[in-house]
Amino acid sequence: MKIAVLPGDGIGPEVVEVALNVTKEVCKKFGHELSYEYGIVGACAIDKTGNPYPEETHKLCMESDAVLFGAVGDPRFDNNPNSKVRPEQGLLAMRKKLGLYANIRPIATFDSLLDKSPLKAEVVRGADFVCIRELTGGMYFGRPQGRSEDGDTAYDTCLYTREEIERILDLAFQYAMKRRKHLTVVDKANVLATSRLWRQIANEMAPNYPEVELDFLFVDNAAMQMIQWPTRFDVIVTENMFGDILTDEASVITGSMGLLSSASVGVHTSLFEPIHGSYPQATGKDIANPLATVLSAAMMFEYAFNGAKEGALIREAVAASMEAGVVTEDLANGGKAYKTSEVGAWLVDYIIKA
Ligand code: IPM
Ligand code: MN
Numbered sequence: 001m002k003i004a005v006l007p008g009d010g011i012g013p014e015v016v017e018v019a020l021n022v023t024k025e026v027c028k029k030f031g032h033e034l035s036y037e038y039g040i041v042g043a044c045a046i047d048k049t050g051n052p053y054p055e056e057t058h059k060l061c062m063e064s065d066a067v068l069f070g071a072v073g074d075p076r077f078d079n080n081p082n083s084k085v086r087p088e089q090g091l092l093a094m095r096k097k098l099g100l101y102a103n104i105r106p107i108a109t110f111d112s113l114l115d116k117s118p119l120k121a122e123v124v125r126g127a128d129f130v131c132i133r134e135l136t137g138g139m140y141f142g143r144p145q146g147r148s149e150d151g152d153t154a155y156d157t158c159l160y161t162r163e164e165i166e167r168i169l170d171l172a173f174q175y176a177m178k179r180r181k182h183l184t185v186v187d188k189a190n191v192l193a194t195s196r197l198w199r200q201i202a203n204e205m206a207p208n209y210p211e212v213e214l215d216f217l218f219v220d221n222a223a224m225q226m227i228q229w230p231t232r233f234d235v236i237v238t239e240n241m242f243g244d245i246l247t248d249e250a251s252v253i254t255g256s257m258g259l260l261s262s263a264s265v266g267v268h269t270s271l272f273e274p275i276h277g278s279y280p281q282a283t284g285k286d287i288a289n290p291l292a293t294v295l296s297a298a299m300m301f302e303y304a305f306n307g308a309k310e311g312a313l314i315r316e317a318v319a320a321s322m323e324a325g326v327v328t329e330d331l332a333n334g335g336k337a338y339k340t341s342e343v344g345a346w347l348v349d350y351i352i353k354a
Pocket of ligand 2: 244245248275
């Protein structure tokens with residue numbers, strides 16, 4: 001198992017350290033030989049090299065079996081609309097160059113946290129769905145993108161090709177086959193041409209998956225249904241920007257952004273990352289919730305290393321830590337808040353004893 005470790009910016013290094021410690025312990029337990037190497041990406045890479053995704057980091061990723069990634073982003077760049085180079089470009093370049101066209105974001109409630117969601121427990125109980133977000137197309141990458149010469153007009157391009165749509169829908173149909181066989185395509189086909197092409201292609205492909213129940217929702221309606229009736233969903237597939245927005249919204253169902261993990265898969269090395277960002281206000285304070293990254297490490301075992309048992313042990317440890325009340329402040333709800341590193345130590349200890 002060769003892993004590229006890219007902590008990135010903000011709380012990235014703190015949460016990745018916890019996930020890496022958990023990974024090391026699991027490897028010991030199951031007798032896997034682990035090697036890993038650190039790389040830079042995001043603001044820290046701009047500071048060192050001027051490039052948010054240096055060629056050296058790309059080479060490291062290409063030569064590894066999996067990438068464990070933290071977060072990128074830095075307020076120094078957010079507040080400066082004129083900065084030519086931004087940390088987020090590092091993440092986008094990495095997704096594009098590694099061909100990571102599918103971002104898989106599972107959303108499931110934890111019984112011990114039902115009262116942590118701002119939504120009523122009876123609404124979120126039993127919610128268990130997966131959002132498959134297209135990750136290398138749409139407005140994030142469509143060109144032209146820019147400003148008019150006088151600076152008073154700006155434009156982005158939303159562009160999708162048949163090939164891009166087919167491969168992500170294929171993955172989504174197959175995913176649905178492994179679950180409850182219900183696929184919801186989220187789009188804005190009443191307004192956007194790209195969405196109408198998505199819908200057309202989904203309908204063309206449906207006969208290849210006769211067992212899958214296929215339905216369509218406009219994204220505004222989906223945003224509403226997701227928090228009003230989250231148990232109606234099994235697998236959602238959607239374009240890049242809609243998926244970005246909907247998955248932040250979906251984190252409310254589980255009770256914290258700090259719990260949602262993800263896998264980005266595609267042509268080259270798969271990447272595993274929490275969906276929360278760099279959370280600059282918490283940087284260096286040892287307070288960020290490491291569980292999203294730890295659960296991303298579980299996905300790494302499951303997706304990249306065929307390690308169902310390893311993944312299950314990590315999930316068991318995470319559930320046990322929450323049941324024991326060993327949680328960071330976002331989940332403490334007035335009770336004792338543990339440090340990031342303390343949660344990490346508890347998880348490692350659980351795995352040793354398991
Ligand atoms: C995410 C993040 C990124 C995105 C940012 C950091 C570019 O919000 O992974 O969801 O918009 O894709
Ligand atoms: Mn996002």
